[in-house]
Amino acid sequence: MSNQLSRRSVLGRIGAAVAGLLAAPAARAAKAAVQKVFVTSGAPKAYDPAKHEWRMAIDANRCIGCGLCAEACKTENHVPAGPYFRTWIERYIIAKPKPDSGEARGKVFVDSPNGGMHGFPELPVSKEEIQHSFFVPKLCNLCERSPCTQVCPVGATFDAPDGAVLIDPHYCIGCGFCIQACPYGCRFFSPLTKTAEKCTLCYHRITRGLKPACVEVCPTQARIFGDLRQALPDGPLQQFYQNNLVQALKPHLGTEPRVFYAGIDKEVR
Amino acid sequence: MPPQVFRICVLAVGIVGSYLVARYFLTPSSFGQYGWYRGEALAELAAREPVYAGKKECEVCHSDEYQKLIKHEHKTLSCEGCHGPGQAHSDNPRKDNIEKSSFAACLRCHEANPSRPKFQKQITIKNHYTGSKCTECHVPHVPLEVP
Numbered sequence: 001m002s003n004q005l006s007r008r009s010v011l012g013r014i015g016a017a018v019a020g021l022l023a024a025p026a027a028r029a030a031k032a033a034v035q036k037v038f039v040t041s042g043a044p045k046a047y048d049p050a051k052h053e054w055r056m057a058i059d060a061n062r063c064i065g066c067g068l069c070a071e072a073c074k075t076e077n078h079v080p081a082g083p084y085f086r087t088w089i090e091r092y093i094i095a096k097p098k099p100d101s102g103e104a105r106g107k108v109f110v111d112s113p114n115g116g117m118h119g120f121p122e123l124p125v126s127k128e129e130i131q132h133s134f135f136v137p138k139l140c141n142l143c144e145r146s147p148c149t150q151v152c153p154v155g156a157t158f159d160a161p162d163g164a165v166l167i168d169p170h171y172c173i174g175c176g177f178c179i180q181a182c183p184y185g186c187r188f189f190s191p192l193t194k195t196a197e198k199c200t201l202c203y204h205r206i207t208r209g210l211k212p213a214c215v216e217v218c219p220t221q222a223r224i225f226g227d228l229r230q231a232l233p234d235g236p237l238q239q240f241y242q243n244n245l246v247q248a249l250k251p252h253l254g255t256e257p258r259v260f261y262a263g264i265d266k267e268v269r
Numbered sequence: 270m271p272p273q274v275f276r277i278c279v280l281a282v283g284i285v286g287s288y289l290v291a292r293y294f295l296t297p298s299s300f301g302q303y304g305w306y307r308g309e310a311l312a313e314l315a316a317r318e319p320v321y322a323g324k325k326e327c328e329v330c331h332s333d334e335y336q337k338l339i340k341h342e343h344k345t346l347s348c349e350g351c352h353g354p355g356q357a358h359s360d361n362p363r364k365d366n367i368e369k370s371s372f373a374a375c376l377r378c379h380e381a382n383p384s385r386p387k388f389q390k391q392i393t394i395k396n397h398y399t400g401s402k403c404t405e406c407h408v409p410h411v412p413l414e415v416p
Contacts, residue, residue: 030294047312047315061386062386063386064378064385064386064389065384065385067377068350072321072350072354075321076319076321076354091384092384093384119377119380119382120382123383127383130383133384134386135384135385155305155306156306158303158304158305158306158310160303160311161303161304166310168306168307168313169310170310170313171306171307171310200314202319203311203314204314204315204316204318204319205319207315208315208319210321210323211323213319213320213321216321216323216324216347216349217321217347217349217350218347218350219343219346219347219350219378220389221345
């Protein structure tokens with residue numbers, strides 16, 4: 001035994017063991033250094049997404065088309081000026097059918113001038129010719145089976161555990177697949193960031209306990225926002241589900257939207 | 270083992286090994302925390318500062334006006350709907366970083382439009398009033414009161 005354990009071999013083994021012990025932290029330090037260069041880190045926050053299940057609901061019966069929501073969204077989220085909207089209001093006008101035409105409903109007009117931000121001035125039809133007319137606020141439908149996340153080639157858009165469908169701006173390469181995949185037209189290509197953008201449910205607000213900007217400014221409570229996991233039985237969201245017959249947009253596509261609408265007509269898509 | 274097979278094996282191990290090393294160093298540490306995406310993206314999206322402060326924030330200093338508002342017909346209105354975004358004003362209360370509401374804010378909701386629901390009180394401005402101050406006859410925070 002003693003002739004096998006020479007001084008040189010013992011020192012060699014100790015050296016190897018120390019090198020082995022040092023290698024793991026050195027690799028970790030090197031990894032951290034590399035990630036600092038290639039991957040930006042975010043500010044950690046005391047918010048657990050697994051403890052929330054956010055929902056937005058729209059009561060179109062109450063929408064007066066004032067456009068405050070669309071304007072507040074632009075301001076709050078620094079959405080570029082021009083035809084870019086994370087939320088907007090559509091006006092539906094269903095004309096009376098022509099006499100003796102044998103039709104139940106006349107022509108349908110849909111418009112959203114400047115997203116409805118500054119109101120809906122001139123009517124395409126005279127007041128007497130209108131059978132029904134109403135406003136429909138639109139936003140990301142927060143699909144449970146969202147086509148946009150399925151088509152993203154780089155994993156930049158995802159379904160967060162709290163019900164928000166979000167985009168990682170550092171991963172988005174701006175290919176635009178998601179913009180084409182969204183059946184509700186809720187995404188756009190931002191000329192400022194050169195990435196896809198969409199409604200985040202005002203993620204920076206809801207994680208601080210505030211309401212999304214559009215819900216905050218809505219004067220008639222046409223937009224209802226709440227949390228299903230921290231539910232109050234008489235909360236506005238629960239009251240909305242209780243008191244209304246609701247529907248989702250384009251249910252035949254199987255996208256399972258989380259946003260439910262009350263008071264919309266069959267023409268709304 | 271024939272030398273050409275040995276060399277191709279070494280090459281294969283080298284390629285796979287360099288891929289594993291690159292993946293180890295380049296995959297963000299939070300990738301896979303919640304799913305097939307970077308978990309830190311949630312915190313990054315949440316890090317931005319709000320622009321609208323919320324109605325509760327206004328109550329801190331303007332509790333008298335706030336109490337009037339929530340007890341009358343305009344109770345569902347947000348302060349920032351008429352007065353504009355208020356986070357800057359809340360952080361540093363000054364007279365010049367919050368809007369004074371105007372005529373346009375009233376008309377935005379109350380101008381007659383056949384698409385509006387029937388419950389909404391609507392006026393046709395040229396038949397209703399020709400001046401420029403709704404506040405001559407109406408108090409915005411207490412709508413049915415005459416000044």
